Amino acid sequence: MPEVVVSIGPHHPALKEPVNFRVIADGEKIVRLELDLSYNHRGVEKAAEQRDFIRVLPLMERVCGICSHSHSTAFAKGIEEIMQLEIPPRAQYIRTIIAELERMHSHLLWLGVAAHLIGFNTLFMWTWRDREAVQDTLEEMSGNRVHYGMNEVGGVRRDLTPEQLNAALARLPALEERVNKYVVMVNEEETMLIRFRGVGRLSKEEALRYGTVGPTARASGIDYDVRKDDPYLAYKDAPWNVVTDTHGDVYGRTRVRVWELQESLRIVRFCLENLPEGPIRVPAPKNAPKGEILSRYEAPRGELAHFIRTNGTDKVERVDIRTPTLANWTSVAMCLVNQNIADIPVIVAAIDPCLSCTSRITLLDNHTKKAGIISFDELVRRYRSRNPEDVQP
Amino acid sequence: MAVPHAGLSQRLVNWARVKSPWITVYNSGACNACDIEIIACLMPRFDIERFGILVKGSPRHADILIVTGHVTLKQASRLRRVWEQMPEPKYVIAMGACGASGGVFHGLYHMMDSVEKVIPIDVYVAGCPPRPDEIINAVVTCLNLLKEDAAHGGKEWRKKAVPVSGTDGKTGGVTP
Amino acid sequence: MTGPLTLDMVAGKMKEFGVSEQVRNNRIRITTTPEKVHDTIRTVQAMFGFDRLITISAVDNTMTLELVYHLTGPHRMVVSIAVGLPRELPAIATVSDILPPAAIYERQIHDLFGIMFRGHPGLARIVLNEDWPDNEYPLRKDWKPNPDTFYGGIKGERS
Numbered sequence: 001m002p003e004v005v006v007s008i009g010p011h012h013p014a015l016k017e018p019v020n021f022r023v024i025a026d027g028e029k030i031v032r033l034e035l036d037l038s039y040n041h042r043g044v045e046k047a048a049e050q051r052d053f054i055r056v057l058p059l060m061e062r063v064c065g066i067c068s069h070s071h072s073t074a075f076a077k078g079i080e081e082i083m084q085l086e087i088p089p090r091a092q093y094i095r096t097i098i099a100e101l102e103r104m105h106s107h108l109l110w111l112g113v114a115a116h117l118i119g120f121n122t123l124f125m126w127t128w129r130d131r132e133a134v135q136d137t138l139e140e141m142s143g144n145r146v147h148y149g150m151n152e153v154g155g156v157r158r159d160l161t162p163e164q165l166n167a168a169l170a171r172l173p174a175l176e177e178r179v180n181k182y183v184v185m186v187n188e189e190e191t192m193l194i195r196f197r198g199v200g201r202l203s204k205e206e207a208l209r210y211g212t213v214g215p216t217a218r219a220s221g222i223d224y225d226v227r228k229d230d231p232y233l234a235y236k237d238a239p240w241n242v243v244t245d246t247h248g249d250v251y252g253r254t255r256v257r258v259w260e261l262q263e264s265l266r267i268v269r270f271c272l273e274n275l276p277e278g279p280i281r282v283p284a285p286k287n288a289p290k291g292e293i294l295s296r297y298e299a300p301r302g303e304l305a306h307f308i309r310t311n312g313t314d315k316v317e318r319v320d321i322r323t324p325t326l327a328n329w330t331s332v333a334m335c336l337v338n339q340n341i342a343d344i345p346v347i348v349a350a351i352d353p354c355l356s357c358t359s360r361i362t363l364l365d366n367h368t369k370k371a372g373i374i375s376f377d378e379l380v381r382r383y384r385s386r387n388p389e390d391v392q393p
Numbered sequence: 394m395a396v397p398h399a400g401l402s403q404r405l406v407n408w409a410r411v412k413s414p415w416i417t418v419y420n421s422g423a424c425n426a427c428d429i430e431i432i433a434c435l436m437p438r439f440d441i442e443r444f445g446i447l448v449k450g451s452p453r454h455a456d457i458l459i460v461t462g463h464v465t466l467k468q469a470s471r472l473r474r475v476w477e478q479m480p481e482p483k484y485v486i487a488m489g490a491c492g493a494s495g496g497v498f499h500g501l502y503h504m505m506d507s508v509e510k511v512i513p514i515d516v517y518v519a520g521c522p523p524r525p526d527e528i529i530n531a532v533v534t535c536l537n538l539l540k541e542d543a544a545h546g547g548k549e550w551r552k553k554a555v556p557v558s559g560t561d562g563k564t565g566g567v568t569p
Numbered sequence: 570m571t572g573p574l575t576l577d578m579v580a581g582k583m584k585e586f587g588v589s590e591q592v593r594n595n596r597i598r599i600t601t602t603p604e605k606v607h608d609t610i611r612t613v614q615a616m617f618g619f620d621r622l623i624t625i626s627a628v629d630n631t632m633t634l635e636l637v638y639h640l641t642g643p644h645r646m647v648v649s650i651a652v653g654l655p656r657e658l659p660a661i662a663t664v665s666d667i668l669p670p671a672a673i674y675e676r677q678i679h680d681l682f683g684i685m686f687r688g689h690p691g692l693a694r695i696v697l698n699e700d701w702p703d704n705e706y707p708l709r710k711d712w713k714p715n716p717d718t719f720y721g722g723i724k725g726e727r728s
Binding site: 038039040041042043044046047058059062063064065066068109125128129132135144145146147 | 422423424425426427428429430432433436437438462463465467468496497498501502503504521522524
């Protein structure tokens with residue numbers, strides 16, 4: 001089949017991430033997708049082999065700016081398991097609090113970006129303003145809004161003072177109220193229903209076959225959640241439920257994420273109120289014994305897998321990072337087939353891609369044999385223009 | 394070298410540039426934290442749009458380019474092209490530790506040695522990631538530079554790099 | 570298939586493929602040979618319900634290149650199937666025909682380690698830039714960047 005390339009930049013303004021799409025299309029319908037992830041490839045796995053356990057954690061954090069705590073916790077808990085270290089309960093709870101706060105800020109971020117894609121900028125502003133409350137809490141606890149640096153092998157680096165706990169608890173009621181409003185909005189707001197319903201549908205069998213993870217999978221009715229399947233940190237103690245939905249389309253994924261926001265708030269509240277006393281770290285040996293572990297973690301976007309092998313020194317032999325976005329790309333490629341080009345932004349955004357975790361796609365038109373450059377903005381405009389009366393100011 | 398009295402239209406243009414700069418952001422292989430903080434600047438909490446600062450997608454309309462991330466080999470030529478598309482006078486802000494020295498990614502096999510090898514930098518912002526307040530400060534520093542350069546007829550009078558964010562830009566800086 | 574799996578259940582059935590060992594209360598590790606990997610995976614899928622691929626990890630342990638396939642299923646157990654490949658011409662059959670998500674992981678491993686996956690639908694570059702020279706596999710232990718080679722970026726401005 002003669003194929004023509006229509007590449008959609010790497011320079012994309014709204015996603016703020018280098019995204020290059022190679023979509024082989026037939027007129028407006030997509031036939032196939034090809035992937036190029038080299039824009040953000042930084043060689044972190046090789047660098048980790050040359051840094052000892054103290055210096056490698058900041059590197060792990062900066063694999064991704066949104067799920068930074070996920071990477072550093074997954075790594076730290078993997079090393080701790082190889083060393084057979086039992087970290088104190090207070091440290092587990094603190095890590096859980098930060099982890100769930102991170103999940104909240106990530107889901108709120110996503111909700112805003114998804115709203116922006118359909119032109120609903122008001123919701124964009126609201127969710128990001130609420131996100132600032134989460135960022136303030138994280139900044140008080142850890143010193144930074146992103147890249148918190150809370151972990152070390154053996155526990156956490158900073159303790160939480162009673163003032164910080166009270167300040168965090170004081171912010172929760174307002175957040176809970178806002179999140180409840182979003183749940184209502186997602187279920188009843190006409191704009192979102194029309195734009196998201198039926199788009200990017202993945203059936204349960206397809207989601208299983210393509211190895212989907214995270215909210216994308218849970219929206220298709222698969223109840224895999226590493227926090228329940230392979231419990232770690234304080235998730236066994238806190239009262240919470242795995243959230244699933246049966247729609248399987250972007251609408252379903254939106255619902256899963258706002259409900260997960262509610263569950264996260266419950267977990268944070270539980271951990272803040274029941275923080276056990278005690279030390280926050282145990283002394284860790286300098287070298288890790290020879291061993292191998294697959295450390296699984298439920299990042300905001302899905303299951304994160306760090307495969308770590310150690311060799312008796314103070315550096316890892318190998319760390320292999322499989323990010324949730326990489327696991328979900330197969331499903332994007334598959335569920336874009338036979339969809340319209342204009343649906344690309346929303347379907348891609350619905351898996352909540354963290355392209356720095358992953359790192360791209362190009363568009364080829366069979367029919368017209370035209371090669372041109374479409375910007376992502378243009379795609380978004382096309383998507384919105386399908387139902388112009390629904391666009392909100 | 395002072396420029397002889399600039400015409401009215403030129404002074405109007407200079408005033409408009411300073412009062413309402415348009416910014417474009419380019420992610421050259423970052424972890425995205427800096428990009429999220431830039432979007433946070435647009436949000437109601439920090440709201441740079443009330444200053445007339447607009448974040449535009451196209452480099453052809455921009456006065457200031459903000460580069461996030463430490464340039465990967467793949468992005469280097471594209472970043473250069475984006476910079477070349479910007480019309481003069483153009484300014485570049487390199488964000489964060491990655492922009493300054495490579496941050497945690499310094500020396501890795503898929504990275505350029507520094508952002509400076511690809512495009513010239515005018516302002517550096519410290520932080521990993523810099524807070525939105527610091528980003529706004531950097532943009533203001535850049536605008537002060539713009540004003541000074543307009544008074545001197547261009548950038549050539551400045552041989553030294555601009556110091557990191559937090560100063561008023563007048564005290565000269567460190568050569569790159 | 571649901572319900573708890575025990576090591577004995579798995580080890581007995583998998584003896585023809587290789588040695589099994591319990592790594593943790595819910596993890597089982599099977600070591601096998603390159604020719605048997607495809608059948609091993611098909612067997613664990615069919616017999617024990619490991620229908621989901623978590624990831625494929627590749628390790629260079631200086632003597633051989635190892636691949637570890639991690640699978641899970643509704644019973645929430647995890648099985649890791651490990652296989653060693655020779656360094657000179659590492660090649661193995663692809664598993665993307667029985668596990669579609671494997672295609673991406675195998676592409677990435679091919680880019681970084683140089684392992685050839687026979688039967689893969691398309692082993693094009695995925696994480697390294699288009700100017701990266703062939704036959705240079707950065708994640709191998711014996712790879713060092715050559716100062717005279719152009720690896721990408723802007724010609725003449727690397728260092």
